[in-house]
Amino acid sequence: MAPSTAGAxxxxxxxxxxxxxxxxxxxxxxxxxxRLGLTGTKKGCDQGQCxxxxxxxxxxxxxxxxxxxxxxxxxEVTTIEGVADGERLHPVQQAFLDLDGFQCGYCxxxxxxxxxxxxxxxxxxxxxxxxxxxRPEAGIPPLTADEIRERMSGNLCRCGxxxxxxxxxxxxxxxxxxxxxxxxxxxxxxxx
Amino acid sequence: MREFDYRRASDVPGALxxxxxxxxxxxxxxxxxxxxxxxxxxxxxxxxxxxxxLPLERIEVADDGVLRIGATVTNSDLAAHPEVRRRYPALxxxxxxxxxxxxxxxxxxxxxxxxRTRCAYFxxxxxxxxxxxxxxxxxAVAGEHRNHAILGASTHCVAVHPSDMxxxxxxxxxxxxxxxxxxxxxxxxxxxxxxxxxxxxxxxALPPGALITGVTLPPAPVAAASRYRKxxxxxxxxxxxxxxxxxxxxxxxxxxxxxxxxxxxxxxxWRAQAAERALIGGPATAEAFGAAADAELTAAEPLPxxxxxxxxxxxxxxxVLTELAEESRQTEEATR
Numbered sequence: 001m002a003p004s005t006a007g008a009x010x011x012x013x014x015x016x017x018x019x020x021x022x023x024x025x026x027x028x029x030x031x032x033x034x035r036l037g038l039t040g041t042k043k044g045c046d047q048g049q050c051x052x053x054x055x056x057x058x059x060x061x062x063x064x065x066x067x068x069x070x071x072x073x074x075x076e077v078t079t080i081e082g083v084a085d086g087e088r089l090h091p092v093q094q095a096f097l098d099l100d101g102f103q104c105g106y107c108x109x110x111x112x113x114x115x116x117x118x119x120x121x122x123x124x125x126x127x128x129x130x131x132x133x134x135r136p137e138a139g140i141p142p143l144t145a146d147e148i149r150e151r152m153s154g155n156l157c158r159c160g161x162x163x164x165x166x167x168x169x170x171x172x173x174x175x176x177x178x179x180x181x182x183x184x185x186x187x188x189x190x191x192x
Numbered sequence: 193m194r195e196f197d198y199r200r201a202s203d204v205p206g207a208l209x210x211x212x213x214x215x216x217x218x219x220x221x222x223x224x225x226x227x228x229x230x231x232x233x234x235x236x237x238x239x240x241x242x243x244x245x246l247p248l249e250r251i252e253v254a255d256d257g258v259l260r261i262g263a264t265v266t267n268s269d270l271a272a273h274p275e276v277r278r279r280y281p282a283l284x285x286x287x288x289x290x291x292x293x294x295x296x297x298x299x300x301x302x303x304x305x306x307x308r309t310r311c312a313y314f315x316x317x318x319x320x321x322x323x324x325x326x327x328x329x330x331x332a333v334a335g336e337h338r339n340h341a342i343l344g345a346s347t348h349c350v351a352v353h354p355s356d357m358x359x360x361x362x363x364x365x366x367x368x369x370x371x372x373x374x375x376x377x378x379x380x381x382x383x384x385x386x387x388x389x390x391x392x393x394x395x396x397a398l399p400p401g402a403l404i405t406g407v408t409l410p411p412a413p414v415a416a417a418s419r420y421r422k423x424x425x426x427x428x429x430x431x432x433x434x435x436x437x438x439x440x441x442x443x444x445x446x447x448x449x450x451x452x453x454x455x456x457x458x459x460x461x462w463r464a465q466a467a468e469r470a471l472i473g474g475p476a477t478a479e480a481f482g483a484a485a486d487a488e489l490t491a492a493e494p495l496p497x498x499x500x501x502x503x504x505x506x507x508x509x510x511x512v513l514t515e516l517a518e519e520s521r522q523t524e525e526a527t528r
Contacts, residue, residue, distance in 0.1 A: 003214075003239070005195040024198045024240075027227075047228055048295060060268070060297040066227045067298065070198045071220065071242050118293060126272040129288040129428065134281050136274040153428035154292020 009073040013038065014082025022069045029053045029064035032079060040080035040109045044156070051155035054110035055079050061117035063154075080109035083116060092116050092172040099190065101168035103159035111155045111165060118151040119143075119173045123180070143173050143186040167191055193230050200242040204371050204403060207243050211401050212373060214239040219403060221264065221303030224295050229308065233317045234324060244300070248405055251275065257411035263302030263404045267291070267357065270301060280409060282418035282437045286360035286455075289422040292429050302404035305358060305368065305384070306396070309351035309459070310431055312336060322348045323392040330392075333495065339433050342492040342501045344458040349392030350495060352456050353385065354431050359455035360420055362463045363437040364409050370402040377402070385460030392459070414441040414449040417520060421512050422455070423504060432456035434504040440516035442476040443524075450513075452488075454505055464488040467509065476517040478510055485509040 010019045013036065020035055029046075032038040032055070044052030046065045053064040056078035083090040092115045095101065102108040122143055127134040130150035131141045141147060148166045157165065170191030177185040197214070201207035211217045217239035220226060229235040248262035251273045259279065261270060270276060271287040291299065313319045313331050320329035332340055332350050340350040358381070366381040379397050386394050398404070409415075418439035424430040435455035441448040450471045452464040467488035474480050485506040492502050 003197040005197060007198070024196055025193045046231070048224055051292065051294060054294055057297075061294045062298050063224075063292075063294045066224050066295075068198070068220075068223060068227060068240075071200075071223065071240075071244065073200070114294065117297075121268075121293065124272075126268070127277065127284065127288065129285070131288075134277045134284045134288075136277050150428050151293055154294045 007070065009070055011069075011072060011074075012076045014078055024068065024070050026069045027065055028055070028057070028067040028069045028072050028077070031069040032064065032077075038079050038081055042106055042109055044107070044110075049156075050107070050110075051114055052107050052110040054113045054155065056113055056117060059117075059120075061114050078113070080113055083112065090116065091175045092119070092168070095168040095172040095175070096165075099164050099168040099171060101161060101165045102157075103161050107155060107157045107159075111152070111157065114152060114155045115165075115169045115172060118148075118169065119176055122147070122151065122173065122185075123177070143170065143188075145170070145188050148173075148186075148188065193233070194236040194238070196230075196237050197239040198242065199239065200245060202245060204246060204248075204405060207241055207246060207403055208371060208373050208401065210239070210241045211403070217241055219243050219302075221300035222266065222295075222298035223303075224291070224299045225303065225307040229315070232315060234308075234315060243302075243403065248302075259409040259411075261301055261407045261409070263300060263406050265301045267296035267299045267301070267304065268293070270357075271296065278416070280360065280364055280412075280415045280418060282363065282415065282420040282439065283357070283360040283409075285420035286356040286422075286435075286437060289420060289432075289435070290356035301357070301407055304355055305381075305404060305407075307355060308395075310354045311340070311351035314351060323351060323395075326391070326393045336497075337495045338497045339431070339456065340495060340498055341458045342489075342494045342498060342505075343454075343462055344388065344460070345493070346388045346390065346392070348390050349388050349459065351392070351459060353458065353460050354456070355461060356420070356422060356432060356435060356455060358461040359435055359453045360418075360437040361407060361409070362461035363418070363439060363451040363453035364412055364415050367408045367410075368404060369406045369408065370398055370404050372399050372402045376405070381407075381461070382463055388459050395459075412439070412451070414439045414451060417441065417516055418451070419512050419516060421508055423508065434501050434508060436505065436508040436512050438509070438512045438516060440476070440513055440520060442517050442520040445476055445521075447471045447474055447476050447480075452484075452509065452513075454488075457492075457501060457505060464509075466491075476513075476520075478514050481510045481513040481517075482506060 044050035170188035422435040470484040
């Protein structure tokens, strides 16, 4: 078996199949930005510490800077360019706009992708480090400001827009719960 | 980054065979540590064998009550699993105390055990490090070692193992299972990480080329009342400067069973057996908890810059065990 340090991969990105040759060293982040022109996903630290490069891989949030593109072969990727429904913004995008969940905007695509997944994880009943009682019998914890801060702690914002980000995530969670027939998932002020 | 070949394995024998084709090969799990180390040049594999698609992604309770956790189970799935949350809540808490939501979705149980120290000298290829380059020296002993080991270290290396998950696994007598070309094997987590001595570059008891296939936890009723508490320099998303996994079974004020392990104090998750022995059969009081912590920490050899960890761990032990004892007392009263 002769070593091969590059190869062609196929990714389904925002519902569309893309086949591209990549050097095995290419991260998913660099493939998206440099090869496919999807520059919404941002490069911050490139070390998995800031969350600016967050995308959804197979529906789950990941940091694309530590994901080798070749190891994502055959999988589905959703980037910030793919979260809206045509002209209709995703509820998390709308909440970030309505509640000023950003200042310079550089971390925002990662914040929004992360928040979309965080809201789904919470709705699926996943506890967090802020959850007092993690036993399944305790049920789904209310999405308090502490829960949101903990669940979003993988996304840094150098402008410090955290207060509004927490409100935006709470608003979006409330909206999505209402759509699913649940209410009062959060007690964050300004969210309802 | 060095150029490398990439192969995806679909079964365990295939993964072992692929790794055997190249002496400088590494298994790739979630990649959250390995890819980062490849970027900085600490790791320079010629071949990555991707094991993420191996059929090792299940968590199940066996007939004998043993919890079997596949090696490719993600940290997220481990933490969210109902049986883990019910039987070993401290394990869920430990996993959730580590990294971020994004990283927990990528990271795997096998990879978590094999992650490398976050010692800044290890991560910097321009610096000496006995763990990275045997015999090159350890600048941390006389340098920046605020978050380094107080137990079980040597003059050759004072780095700590960064895992939170491993601390809970150590408390609950986890066994690491692996496959080799010559057949399967298993090693208790207590013996999985080798003593540092003068060979810090030899980190685990895994045979060369072995692939971790899973972790088992024996049934432990005491673990149902367990807790993981982590201290770090910010509220979330940081490595521990000290942590404790504890489980406590108190009956009529007497310690019937106890499990105790410390994190961020040694090159491995530190099972506090001296403290456990001191507690069994004795009173469940803050004084006894403190004395038990002292019994364990008498072996501590702090460096000039990390003596705070001795006090920190002692305080954590007293706080967590006191909470668990109080909850146990309330449960006893409620069921009386």
